[in-house]
Amino acid sequence: xSVLLKLEDLSxxxxxxxxxxxxxxxxxxxxxxxxxxxxxxxxxxxxxVLSRATMGLLPGTATRTGTITYNGQDVTALPKDEVRKLxxxxxxxxFQDPMTALNPVRRIGSQLTESLTVRLGMDKKVAREKAxxxxxxxxIPEPELMLRKFPYQLSGGMRQRIMIAIAISCGPEMLFADxxxxxxxxxxxxxxxxxxxxxxxxxxxxxxxxxxxLGVVAGHTDKIAVMYAGDVVEYAPTRALFKNMKMPYTExxxxxxxxxxxxxxxxxxxxxxxxxDPTKNEPGCPFANRxxxxxxxxxxxxxxxxxxGDNHFYRCWFPIGxxx
Amino acid sequence: xxxxxxxxxxxxIVIKKRRRRPFGFYIAGTWVAFVxxxxxxxxxxxxxxxxxxxxxxxxxxxxxxxxxxxxxxxGYDMFSGLINGTRISIFVSFFSVLVGGSIGSAIGITSxxxxxxxxxxxVFAFNVLLSIPNLVLSLALLSVLAYSxxxxxxxxxxxxxxxxxxxxxxxxxxxxxxxxxxTLQWSSREFVLASKSMGTKxxxxxxxHILPNxxxxxxxxxxxxxxxxxxVEGSLAILGIGIPGGASWGSMLANGRGNxxxxxxxxxxxxxxxAFTVISCNWFGDYVRRALDKRESKI
Numbered sequence: 001x002s003v004l005l006k007l008e009d010l011s012x013x014x015x016x017x018x019x020x021x022x023x024x025x026x027x028x029x030x031x032x033x034x035x036x037x038x039x040x041x042x043x044x045x046x047x048x049v050l051s052r053a054t055m056g057l058l059p060g061t062a063t064r065t066g067t068i069t070y071n072g073q074d075v076t077a078l079p080k081d082e083v084r085k086l087x088x089x090x091x092x093x094x095f096q097d098p099m100t101a102l103n104p105v106r107r108i109g110s111q112l113t114e115s116l117t118v119r120l121g122m123d124k125k126v127a128r129e130k131a132x133x134x135x136x137x138x139x140i141p142e143p144e145l146m147l148r149k150f151p152y153q154l155s156g157g158m159r160q161r162i163m164i165a166i167a168i169s170c171g172p173e174m175l176f177a178d179x180x181x182x183x184x185x186x187x188x189x190x191x192x193x194x195x196x197x198x199x200x201x202x203x204x205x206x207x208x209x210x211x212x213x214l215g216v217v218a219g220h221t222d223k224i225a226v227m228y229a230g231d232v233v234e235y236a237p238t239r240a241l242f243k244n245m246k247m248p249y250t251e252x253x254x255x256x257x258x259x260x261x262x263x264x265x266x267x268x269x270x271x272x273x274x275x276x277d278p279t280k281n282e283p284g285c286p287f288a289n290r291x292x293x294x295x296x297x298x299x300x301x302x303x304x305x306x307x308x309g310d311n312h313f314y315r316c317w318f319p320i321g322x323x324x
Numbered sequence: 325x326x327x328x329x330x331x332x333x334x335x336x337i338v339i340k341k342r343r344r345r346p347f348g349f350y351i352a353g354t355w356v357a358f359v360x361x362x363x364x365x366x367x368x369x370x371x372x373x374x375x376x377x378x379x380x381x382x383x384x385x386x387x388x389x390x391x392x393x394x395x396x397x398x399g400y401d402m403f404s405g406l407i408n409g410t411r412i413s414i415f416v417s418f419f420s421v422l423v424g425g426s427i428g429s430a431i432g433i434t435s436x437x438x439x440x441x442x443x444x445x446x447v448f449a450f451n452v453l454l455s456i457p458n459l460v461l462s463l464a465l466l467s468v469l470a471y472s473x474x475x476x477x478x479x480x481x482x483x484x485x486x487x488x489x490x491x492x493x494x495x496x497x498x499x500x501x502x503x504x505x506x507t508l509q510w511s512s513r514e515f516v517l518a519s520k521s522m523g524t525k526x527x528x529x530x531x532x533h534i535l536p537n538x539x540x541x542x543x544x545x546x547x548x549x550x551x552x553x554x555x556v557e558g559s560l561a562i563l564g565i566g567i568p569g570g571a572s573w574g575s576m577l578a579n580g581r582g583n584x585x586x587x588x589x590x591x592x593x594x595x596x597x598x599a600f601t602v603i604s605c606n607w608f609g610d611y612v613r614r615a616l617d618k619r620e621s622k623i
Contacts, residue, residue: 057517087521101514105536111515118522166518 003069004174004206005031005054010066012046012053018279023049025230026066028305033173036200036207038217038238040253041227044275047210048096050227051176054208055091056083070174088119092172096179098159102151109147112166119170134165138195157188161195168199174206175199181216193220215257218242223311226250229275229286232305236312246308246319248291285317293318345611352607359601363414366407374404386589396590397583405576406597412484412572413598417553420488424495425546431496432503433538437511437530447504450497458494458556465490466565484567487560491553502545506538540616547609551602558598573598 012024024046031037039047053064056075068075070090075083095101102111112134113127122130128147135143138161151159160180167175177196181189197220200207209221217224217238224241226234226249234247245251252271273290276282284299285291291298295318303317362369372378372391377399386394386402393402432450435443453461470486510516511534519529558574560566567575573594580590 057521081523084521084523095514097514101518103513103515103533103537106533114519115522118524 002033003030004033004035004071005029005208006067006069007054008067008069010050010053010064010068012049012058012062012064014059015061015063016279021278022281023062023230023278024053027232029225029232029235031174031206031208033206034200034204035223036197036209036221038221038224039208039210039227040212040214040217040224042212042253042271042275044229044278045227046230047212047227048178051093051178051208051210055087055093055176057093088115088170088172090172091174091176092167092170093176093178094160094163094167094180097183098156098163099183101163102159104151106150107147108149108151108154108162112147112162112169115166115169130169131165134169135162137168137199138162138165140165155188156184157192160184160188160192164192164195164199168203168205171203172205174208176208176210178210179212180209181211189216196220213257214253226253230278231286231315232313233287233316234314236308236314237310240310240312244312244321246312246314246321247287247316248293248320249287251320252290252292285315293320345615348607349611352604352611355600355604356608359410359414359604360418362407362410364411366410369407371404371407372401374401374408376400385587393593394587394589396580397587402589402593406573406593408571409573409576409594409597412567413554413557413574413601416484416488416491416557416567416572417550420491420495420553421499421546421549424492425499425542425549427492428496428498428500429503429538429542432500432505433507433530433534436504436507437526437534443504446500450501450504453493453497454501458552459559462487462490462494462556462560463563463565465493466560470565480567480571483565487557487567491556494556495549495553498549499542499545502541503538506541507534510534510537540613543616544609544613547605547612551605551609554598554602554605558594 007027007029010024010027014021014023041047052058054068109131112131116122116127116130132143135146140146140161181192209217211217221238224238225232228249234250255269258268271290276286285302288294288298297317303315305313305315307313378395379399381395382397382399384391384395388394391401395401431446435446466486470483516529516533519533557566558577561572561574561578576594577591583590
């Protein structure tokens with residue numbers, strides 16, 4: 001399979017009054033056609049910035065370095081209107097909060113057909129037919145009626161389905177889902193994730209699923225990148241990661257998933273401490289202050305990305321289960 | 325046990341969904357509509373001339389056979405005066421809110437949408453204007469722009485023009501700030517980002533996505549502003565620098581002030597007209613806001 005998206009040495013920093021804030025540091029990732037990659041990390045670890053940087057949706061205070069190759073084409077070098085053509089038809093994004101992402105005063109129909117008429121140049125009738133098909137595809141009952149409704153008449157899950165329908169409307173090859181299920185309740189979460197996986201297979205889309213929940217990515221991704229303080233600290237095929245995690249941070253994340261078998265009233269394990277200040281450039285491993293296995297070497301020198309074979313990479317001096 | 329067919333045949337109770345509006349909405353709405361109609365068509369109402377003095381009936385009380393609301397001590401018909409005053413008061417307040425509101429929201433929306441240094445300057449200017457009480461601001465503008473003393477009195481049209489202008493200037497920052505705040509909130513939403521990403525022109529985005537969302541707030545505040553402008557106009561008249569000659573409600577109040585002990589209706593009538601209209605505008609504005617707020621109900 002061919003490579004769809006390749007990030008090489010991607011860094012993003014923001015200009016703030018306290019100096020440069022490094023949000024993403026030298027990230028290398030690769031996504032094949034039709035493959036899905038989970039990006040996991042706690043709040044502030046840079047996962048949303050990573051996906052926005054790839055899309056080219058960063059605010060003016062951000063600087064982006066490194067290269068982003070999409071379909072063999074360097075996106076960072078493209079002029080603005082070329083990038084614009086890529087949005088929607090090439091890369092599309094599903095936003096985090098379906099409650100606020102839709103315009104409350106416009107009907108679902110007009111919001112759904114807008115990109116079809118603008119980007120694909122369809123005329124109104126064709127676009128309407130296509131919109132009905134899309135709504136059927138995301139399993140919304142009575143799509144003809146739905147076109148006449150306003151967002152406030154729909155539930156959260158329905159709105160997220162509408163968002164998904166809008167995102168896939170122009171047939172993108174690459175879908176960014178930025179915490180698509182955080183605003184939804186658990187049963188709806190499962191349905192939405194199931195739908196995303198189905199659509200991905202059907203349209204052979206690449207997908208980057210950004211989340212803070214390892215449980216979400218487990219069944220729906222091929223590979224997982226764990227991010228911490230702007231670094232990718234572990235990167236492996238999903239199965240290998242869950243079976244053989246190397247980085248203590250991944251383990252800590254994994255342990256903080258609530259489990260059914262623990263007795264009621266047990267406190268959920270938390271990761272003590274906080275993320276390091278992203279405006280400061282401290283030596284050593286960024287996770288050192290919170291790591292249960294920390295040793296002197298960790299505080300002195302940042303670990304490099306180690307290749308453990310079988311596409312498994314990690315960033316740790318003293319990996320769980322020993323090196324290699 | 326009832327069998328299934330019985331249940332199926334049971335009459336289905338249809339709950340009629342009818343949004344109940346509070347009673348006050350109808351009262352306020354009716355009064356506002358009535359006042360506006362009088363302002364537009366009151367000219368053709370067959371009443372005695374408002375600016376003629378009836379020497380045969382000076383200062384007669386209400387329910388007089390030819391002067392339904394009585395006359396002033398100078399023999400002016402109260403009812404005709406009120407009808408005529410409606411035209412001026414309503415025109416002045418609606419005009420200044422409409423014009424000032426449009427200018428203010430245009431400034432507010434564009435400055436909030438584009439941000440930057442210009443936005444900072446505009447916010448500062450709004451704050452400066454808002455820090456001066458309405459009455460003091462229009463008082464200052466009026467006395468500078470339509471200065472008059474006994475030797476060279478300012479003409480009435482000139483005074484009306486300047487009054488309109490100063491009231492408009494009073495309104496600009498009030499609605500401008502509301503528009504700005506609301507735009508800030510809406511322009512950070514994803515559907516605006518999505519529209520930008522499609523290369524939609526900025527002013528199309530403002531017209532299609534921002535304005536329809538900002539409008540309800542502006543409408544509600546606009547009605548409140550109409551109420552307060554009527555009061556400002558009345559206060560200016562009482563201070564003697566509004567529209568002279570008893571031509572507006574405030575002006576009638578100002579003229580009748582001296583005759584309170586002989587003919588109190590000279591003060592009561594215009595005061596009641598002002599009070600009813602202001603309260604109605606406030607209520608109506610409040611209901612408009614509440615009715616339009618439902619667009620984005622939370623789940």
